[in-house]
Amino acid sequence: MTALEVKLQKAFAPARERKFSLNAEFSAPPGVTVIFGPSGSGKTTILQCIAGLVKPDAGRIAIASDAVFDSEKRVDLSPQQRRTGYVFQDLALFPHMTAADNVAFGVRVNGAERTRLVRDVLERFRISHVAGQKPGEISGGERQRVALARALVTQPKVLLLDEPFSALDDALKQAIITDLKAWLAQQSIPVLFVTHDRGEAEALGDRMLLLHEGQIEKQEHPSSIQIS
Numbered sequence: 637m638t639a640l641e642v643k644l645q646k647a648f649a650p651a652r653e654r655k656f657s658l659n660a661e662f663s664a665p666p667g668v669t670v671i672f673g674p675s676g677s678g679k680t681t682i683l684q685c686i687a688g689l690v691k692p693d694a695g696r697i698a699i700a701s702d703a704v705f706d707s708e709k710r711v712d713l714s715p716q717q718r719r720t721g722y723v724f725q726d727l728a729l730f731p732h733m734t735a736a737d738n739v740a741f742g743v744r745v746n747g748a749e750r751t752r753l754v755r756d757v758l759e760r761f762r763i764s765h766v767a768g769q770k771p772g773e774i775s776g777g778e779r780q781r782v783a784l785a786r787a788l789v790t791q792p793k794v795l796l797l798d799e800p801f802s803a804l805d806d807a808l809k810q811a812i813i814t815d816l817k818a819w820l821a822q823q824s825i826p827v828l829f830v831t832h833d834r835g836e837a838e839a840l841g842d843r844m845l846l847l848h849e850g851q852i853e854k855q856e857h858p859s860s861i862q863i864s
Contacts, residue, residue, distance in 0.1 A: 638666060638699065638700045638793055638794075638824060638825050638826060639663060639664065639665050639666070639699075639700065639701075639826060640663065640664040640686070640697075640698070640699055640794055640826040640828070641663050641696070641697070641698040641701075642660060642661065642662055642663070642664070642682070642685075642686065642695075642697050643660075643661040643695045643696050643697075644658065644659075644660055644661075644682070644685050644692040644694070644695035644696075644697065644705075645657070645658065645659050645692060645693050645694045645695050646658045646678075646681060646685060646690065646692045646693050647693055656676070656678070656849075656850060657850050658678040658681050658682070658850040659850055659851060660678065660682055660847070660850070660851070660852055661852070662845055662852055662855065664826040664827075664828060664843075665826060666823070666824040666825055666826055667820075667826070667827065667842035667843070668820065668827045668829050668840050668841045668842050668843075669826065669827065669828050669829065669841065669842065669843050669844070669845060670829050670830075670831060670837040670840070670841035670843070670844040670845065670858055671683075671828055671829065671830045671831075671844075671845050671847055672830075672831065672832075672834075672837055672844050672845065672846055672847065672858075673846060673847035673848055674832075674848070675832075677847045677848055677849060677850065678847055678849075678850045679798075679830045679847055680725075680798055680830060682828070682847075683722070683796045683798055683828060683830060685697065685705070686704075686718075686720060686794065686796060686828070687715055687718065687720045687722050687796055688704065688705070688712075688713060688714060688715035688717075688718050688720075689715060691705075691712065692705065692707065693707075694707045695707055696708075699718070699719070699720075699793050699794055699826075700793060704717070704718045718793075718794075719790070719792050719793040719794070720792050720793065720794045720795070720796055721787030721788055721790060721792030721794070721795045721796065722787060722796045722798070723783045723784055723787050723795075723796070723797050723798065723800045724783070724798055724800075725798045725799045725800065725802060727771075727779055727780065727782075727783040727800075728783070729771040729779060729782060729783060729786075730771075731770060731771050731772055732770070733770065733771075734767065734768050734769060734770055735758070735763060735766045735767050735768070735769055735770070735771070735774065735778070735782045736754055736758065736767040736768065738771070738782055738786050739754050739757060739758060739782060739785045739786045739789055740753075740754045740789070741786065742786065742789070742790045743789055743790060744790070753789050754789060757785040757788060757789040758785060760785070760815070760819060761781040761782075761784060761785045761815055762781065762815065763778055763781045763782060763785065766778050766782070776803055776804060776808070777804060777808040777811070777812065780800060780801070780803075780804060780808075780812055781812060781815075783800065784800070784812070784816060788819060792825065793825055794825060794826050794827070794828070795825060795826075795827040795828070796827075796828050797827065797828065797829045797830065798830045799830050799831055799832065801813070801831075801833070801836060802831075802832070802833075809836070810839070813836070813839055813840055816840070817840065829841060834858075837858040838858045841857075841858040842857070843855065843856065843857055843858070844856060844857065844858040
């Protein structure tokens, strides 16, 4: 069973702000773990540390018992080696590429298998009709689906979602969540889902980490956590 184990410390000292320290320790089994908390509490930093985009000051991050970061053993795998799928809040699609090329960007196989993987994930997320169009030529919901498809086509060991639905209206949001849940039902990987929206947390999450000022205060089912 693939599980994610995280223990990390990271301190920031902005020039004109108070020092911020993140000190988080948790495990995430297969399923959706929501990271919930106010702006500035460290939610995105946790995802970036797991993905290898930010280096913790100390700690250990392991996926399926294999360390991708370990400060004591000097392990620090590159983002490509970590096999994480990441959907950014701003989506980070390549504007000069078509939807299909964006999805295919991280695929490591070539030829017919590459074509099949891209075609299948475009169909799964109902965006085959925009395969030849660029991000600026399609709707916000379609761009969101392209970003999800790009993250999932690589068959990641961990999926990281950083407020991916914040710019969508409720109808689009619910439709995409439904399709994502259908995909997750066929997988067995940990998903970390950052959101400010309690409704999103309860619709998608199996468990919730309540983060406040860099510390995890509670770990329960989303419907059980009382937020002051």
